[in-house]
Amino acid sequence: MLIEFSNVTKRYPEGHEALRDVSFVIDKGEMVFLTGHSGAGKSTLLRLVTLIEYATRGQVIVNGQNLGRLKRPTLPYYRRQIGMVFQDHKLLHNLSVFDNVALPLIVSGFHPRDLRRRVHAALDKVGLLNRDRAKPITLSGGEQQRVGIARAVVNRPSLLVADEPTGNLDAGLSDEIFDLFHDFNYHGVTVLVATHDLRHIKRLGKRSLTLEDGRMIQQANTA
Amino acid sequence: MLIEFSNVTKRYPEGHEALRDVSFVIDKGEMVFLTGHSGAGKSTLLRLVTLIEYATRGQVIVNGQNLGRLKRPTLPYYRRQIGMVFQDHKLLHNLSVFDNVALPLIVSGFHPRDLRRRVHAALDKVGLLNRDRAKPITLSGGEQQRVGIARAVVNRPSLLVADEPTGNLDAGLSDEIFDLFHDFNYHGVTVLVATHDLRHIKRLGKRSLTLEDGRMIQQANTA
Amino acid sequence: MTMIVWLTRHLQTLVGTLGDLSRNPFSSILSISVIGIALALPGGMFAALENINKFTAEFEHGAKISLFLSPEVSIIHAKKLQQSLAQHGDIKHIEMITPDQAMEEFKLRSGLKDALNSLADNPLPVVLLAYPEDSVARSPEKLSDLINELGKLEPVELSQFDLEWIKRLTAFMELANRAVWVIAIILGLGVFLVIGNTIRLAIVNRQEEIRIIKLIGGTDSFVRRPFLYSGLLQGLFGGLLALLVIFLLFSFISRPASSLSSMYGISFGLDPLQLLPSLILVSSGALLGWLSARVTVGVYLRQFEPGKSQL
Amino acid sequence: MTMIVWLTRHLQTLVGTLGDLSRNPFSSILSISVIGIALALPGGMFAALENINKFTAEFEHGAKISLFLSPEVSIIHAKKLQQSLAQHGDIKHIEMITPDQAMEEFKLRSGLKDALNSLADNPLPVVLLAYPEDSVARSPEKLSDLINELGKLEPVELSQFDLEWIKRLTAFMELANRAVWVIAIILGLGVFLVIGNTIRLAIVNRQEEIRIIKLIGGTDSFVRRPFLYSGLLQGLFGGLLALLVIFLLFSFISRPASSLSSMYGISFGLDPLQLLPSLILVSSGALLGWLSARVTVGVYLRQFEPGKSQL
Numbered sequence A, B: 001m002l003i004e005f006s007n008v009t010k011r012y013p014e015g016h017e018a019l020r021d022v023s024f025v026i027d028k029g030e031m032v033f034l035t036g037h038s039g040a041g042k043s044t045l046l047r048l049v050t051l052i053e054y055a056t057r058g059q060v061i062v063n064g065q066n067l068g069r070l071k072r073p074t075l076p077y078y079r080r081q082i083g084m085v086f087q088d089h090k091l092l093h094n095l096s097v098f099d100n101v102a103l104p105l106i107v108s109g110f111h112p113r114d115l116r117r118r119v120h121a122a123l124d125k126v127g128l129l130n131r132d133r134a135k136p137i138t139l140s141g142g143e144q145q146r147v148g149i150a151r152a153v154v155n156r157p158s159l160l161v162a163d164e165p166t167g168n169l170d171a172g173l174s175d176e177i178f179d180l181f182h183d184f185n186y187h188g189v190t191v192l193v194a195t196h197d198l199r200h201i202k203r204l205g206k207r208s209l210t211l212e213d214g215r216m217i218q219q220a221n222t223a
Numbered sequence C, D: 001m002t003m004i005v006w007l008t009r010h011l012q013t014l015v016g017t018l019g020d021l022s023r024n025p026f027s028s029i030l031s032i033s034v035i036g037i038a039l040a041l042p043g044g045m046f047a048a049l050e051n052i053n054k055f056t057a058e059f060e061h062g063a064k065i066s067l068f069l070s071p072e073v074s075i076i077h078a079k080k081l082q083q084s085l086a087q088h089g090d091i092k093h094i095e096m097i098t099p100d101q102a103m104e105e106f107k108l109r110s111g112l113k114d115a116l117n118s119l120a121d122n123p124l125p126v127v128l129l130a131y132p133e134d135s136v137a138r139s140p141e142k143l144s145d146l147i148n149e150l151g152k153l154e155p156v157e158l159s160q161f162d163l164e165w166i167k168r169l170t171a172f173m174e175l176a177n178r179a180v181w182v183i184a185i186i187l188g189l190g191v192f193l194v195i196g197n198t199i200r201l202a203i204v205n206r207q208e209e210i211r212i213i214k215l216i217g218g219t220d221s222f223v224r225r226p227f228l229y230s231g232l233l234q235g236l237f238g239g240l241l242a243l244l245v246i247f248l249l250f251s252f253i254s255r256p257a258s259s260l261s262s263m264y265g266i267s268f269g270l271d272p273l274q275l276l277p278s279l280i281l282v283s284s285g286a287l288l289g290w291l292s293a294r295v296t297v298g299v300y301l302r303q304f305e306p307g308k309s310q311l
């Protein structure tokens, strides 16, 4: 999917300008990192792509669709194309790990027959196949984060958006997760990841966008 | 405060042994790092120190007090001596940043007169003095984590326990936070920090405990 | 989406909701009790009103017009009049009281036995008691028409009816009716509020869950479904509980009620709700549950629109 | 902790809870309405019972014993008896009906004017009407003792009282009393459940908050305090609302009720609740609120003990 920001400003109701006049393009099938200090506006930028928030000024265009003009009832169908990994995991605590990962499939009316296989494949990729019956609350912080990653990739989205996916993981695991994203990207998925970990950016040699106080200060390939 | 684990095993109700036969001593005024892979048992160990969980076998002794024998009504007073930083921040979302940080003081009946000064001092240390009236939900992930840190240090605890305090922070900020902990330690506070970030362990030259699948495999000074 | 998938989904939600309710027995019992009690009261009131109607019908059944004939009318003449009036469309049944019978009863009732024994002559006339048809007895106008008509008959000296009693009954019924309606409306509102409140708190409680489901592409109807089932089931169980409460209440009250009515010389057993009203009660519980869940979820779903959900 | 700090804390919690309630007007109004309605019903029932008691007291006020004197007793003699009986401790008031007055009334009542006119002699005796003291009228035993005592007086031929009516009234009161108590108990339980349920859901909703406060060293009483205030305030406002509902209900019903009672020849205005019962209603609302908050918080606080709080 192609993502295009033109002069986007986001001001929160409390009066804080989290993004100021941001413009960039991400091509279909590209993998891009988003960096910047704490409070720079990384999460806010991702929220505009996933339509958790609307831009205050400027246009956000995803796959030719101007998100500001997206009709309300089509919003769920738009979101089903996107896999999202959140900074705070956002798991359902009353469901098992299996059900959490299955949720995007259930929600989109996936046939129950193939569901089991798909969920197990996703859990296997993050190394949690043996914990599928556990409740999220009984997992460690890093394990929960991996469940969130499995959920994001289970329905093979065409865009993957991740917000600090490895903040709570040790170096080895975090390499594996980034390699997983890289692999998805290799198979045609557009990937957009916010991270502090400059090490991965160097390692994978992808383009990175850098924010500072809501302004886009760099769009170069820092590899 | 002196922390002493003797042959401690922690088994969760679901049957998982998160800690196996762990023994170590942390001296009063020491600063110690706790490392290990995701799911190794770091958070579990900290939960035993803060009495969020009881040990299944073995003894946990803090300041000469056997935690397994602590009387229920004295638990709040025990916890007031400890500053805790959590992996998932644990802020109250209906209170402002100021009130969140003031909470430990309010809870322990601190005189309102000096409260303001203390809270502002703590917020200043984490660089969020100007956001004191904001609601936590309007802060970025890293900002929330810093509020959690300010809350942990506001009532000048004699033991500081932190679980991945810098998972969502960039390198610069995370250095500042660790320097802050170091400073507390310098003034006599015992500090116990779980982290993946081996860089800080090297940088500060403190002792580190390493867990692997619930076992303590190393207690050396890795600096 | 095929029919099978659709059906499977609904069944899963239903079973899942039942499971949720049974996994939290304490809270489910609490909510259902509250709804049950709130439903039991208008239901019980309605049953009480039905019984009062039945009770007054018994009275109407005993309504009679006394026709005092002129003293000169003989018993034979009176018998003929009785037979002809028995054909009258508005009269169900007619009885005769001879002067001797009347005097005996009068002596008994007045307690003036000795005084009246000293009377040489029986001064009392023949009396005919005409029992009007139920339809007539129920309408004060028709009744007074009939009384007038009978009073104009030649041998009748006086046609009399205890209209006062009918008036009292009517006034009492009006009072009871008003009270029942006022209370029923208040309580109906109460049920709506209770269920709405329960669902509202369930939503507040599951805000995070709703938010997440919407983030991963769940439609509004997907989010709504479990709440609607939960409202429906709570209302349904509340309705059943209400039925039980009403039956218990009636069995508790029926002894004193029947001893009261036997004093009016009426054999009268309390009826609890019939089948149809019972069904209506239970299904209106379910409907109210569904409806208030629908309204509440509708109000709350708006909070999860883009730009409003603070994440 | 000094007194000042302690007081400040409580005041802050009180103000904070009020603030919470007013910040969520929709949900507060919902909860308070439910509690108000649930409280209004037993309160209203109680007021109704009070009014029924007043109503029957009016009847007791009119209770009278008829003393039929022997035919040979003269009016002068009867007057003496009247004066001596007026001193009797159980008799409030005594009246005399002469044979002529009795005949006139009898003619009017019976509709046998012509027939009775033909009587040469007035066969009716002098009648004394004795109104018993209220305390006597209220007790069937004392009443029948008095009737027997009066019946044994020499000039009295017959002492009669409409005991049947008293029996009916007693039976009716028994019925009403039972119904009111049953309903009041059910609804009292309802209030308890409603408030408990509201608090329970508030706690579930604030689980995370409670957990955090306990983690940073908050005592149980610190955690409990806002919930207790919230229960208390909700119960209090619910009680006030109940009072309002009762007043409205009574003003709605008072017209038909007074027209009904005027038919019994009694001037009878409906009284809503008096000051004391009103205060009791409101304060029992507050108490119930506090109590059910206490119980519910107690049950839930146990979840946050070490080893149970999964963090």
Ligand SMILES: Nc1ncnc2c1ncn2[C@@H]1O[C@H](COP(=O)(O)OP(=O)(O)OP(=O)(O)O)[C@@H](O)[C@H]1O
Pocket: A012, A013, A014, A016, A017, A018, A036, A037, A038, A039, A040, A041, A042, A043, A044, A045, B137, B138, B139, B140, B141, B142, B143, B168, C310, C311
């Ligand atoms: N819902 C909100 N309402 C008001 N202000 C907000 C809201 N969310 C974020 N902000 C503010 O907008 C700015 C950018 O926040 P954002 O979450 O995008 O930062 P970030 O780059 O993701 O930081 P971090 O690395 O710490 O997660 C911050 O100053 C934050 O306080």
Ligand SMILES: Nc1ncnc2c1ncn2[C@@H]1O[C@H](COP(=O)(O)OP(=O)(O)OP(=O)(O)O)[C@@H](O)[C@H]1O
Pocket: A137, A138, A139, A140, A141, A142, A143, A168, B012, B013, B014, B016, B017, B018, B036, B037, B038, B039, B040, B041, B042, B043, B044, B045, D310, D311
């Ligand atoms: N409440 C619980 N019930 C059951 N099992 C649990 C519970 N909490 C943790 N565990 C399990 O115990 C093990 C240790 O968990 P712990 O949270 O201590 O790991 P950790 O070292 O903190 O990992 P991370 O770095 O990912 O946070 C994990 O396998 C986890 O799944």
Ligand SMILES: [Mg+2]
Pocket: A042, A043, A044, A087, A163, B140, B141, B142
């Ligand atoms: Mg962020």
Ligand SMILES: [Mg+2]
Pocket: A140, A141, A142, B042, B043, B044, B087, B163
């Ligand atoms: Mg952990």
